[in-house]
């Protein structure tokens with residue numbers, strides 16, 4: 001697995017941004033975390049994006065109070081942590097929003113004005129690679145926080161989206177489990193009862209990459225994946241578990 005670029009970049013960018021001598025305009029949007037006081041072409045790109053997202057912002061290339069306010073409006077609308085800063089992951093999410101050009105957001109804006117992705121992001125990958133059925137659902141047995149996907153032990157488990165591995169651990173009930181963070185949506189995906197884990201904290205698997213195998217570790221009476229979906233900002237970080245069945249079905253699982 002590759003190293004955690006998405007984690008390292010904001011730190012580097014934050015240090016760079018603190019140095020006043022950094023020349024403006026060298027960066028492309030998504031190469032650094034943008035915040036109040038930053039200048040450059042990437043800030044201008046961000047301001048164009050905000051305007052495309054119906055948050056009209058002067059494209060003056062300076063991250064001023066107006067830009068902060070509009071970034072916060074966007075973050076509130078998208079249920080993201082409201083900090084007025086734009087990480088590379090958040091910038092990608094904004095570009096995707098514009099590329100998707102949901103009419104609800106920009107009724108009059110032509111889709112082609114956005115920085116179009118040549119290949120739209122994958123819709124995601126079903127987490128269990130093989131035959132499966134659904135077991136206990138969200139809320140079953142009083143407070144079940146996820147959806148059980150019954151499948152043979154040893155079947156590959158795949159990352160549902162481009163993610164960063166946030167946690168790899170073993171606990172009595174959960175067994176071997178991983179927490180995957182989607183920096184675009186701010187959501188976390190939790191896989192439990194794994195027999196094998198192929199990733200480490202900080203890894204950045206892409207949608208479809210193998211992250212481990214179906215197992216029966218912890219408190220499980222049959223081989224299955226216990227899958228949880230947590231709203232931004234994620235697992236025990238202020239988000240809450242939601243019923244993941246609609247999300248799983250959207251990934252093509254039966």
Ligand SMILES: [Zn+2]
Nearest residue numbers: 146147148226
């Ligand atoms: Zn379960």
